Amino acid sequence: MQQQLALVSLLVRDYDEAIAFYCNKLGFRLIEDTPQGKKRWVVVAPQGDSGSALLLARASDAEQQAMIGRQGAGRVWLFLQTDDFERDYQRMAATGVQFQEAPRYEPYGTVVVFADLYGNLWDLIERKNT
Known part of the structure; x- marks a missing residue:
């Protein structure tokens, strides 16, 4: 199955x-x-x-x-994974997407939190190859 x-x-x-x-x-x-x-x-x-x-x-x-805008109860609950963080981050910033922080470089990859038009929180993430 x-x-x-x-x-x-x-x-x-x-x-x-x-x-x-x-x-x-x-x-x-x-x-x-x-x-x-x-x-x-x-x-x-x-x-x-x-x-x-x-x-x-x-x-x-x-x-x-x-x-x-509250389906995630104020937490990040949707994750948009990308193969090119910088490309997508710059494109989204240019269109006015509201980022909640500066990009972070974590052991698992590059990530930034953004809000959609209703306030739902998302991660834009490029994961490191494991």
């Missing part, structure tokens, strides 16, 4: 503003944007990704709206 984690659902306020952020600022590709009545099935993924993607899920009630 083979399994893989395909989608992670991320609560968003608005589909179009989320697509703009993830595609224009982070450089993700829009995989799918299919209307489903009052909702849309919107999937974005990093360039060159091997299967995992984000399902952008518009919050549908007050309880879900209160969780936008």
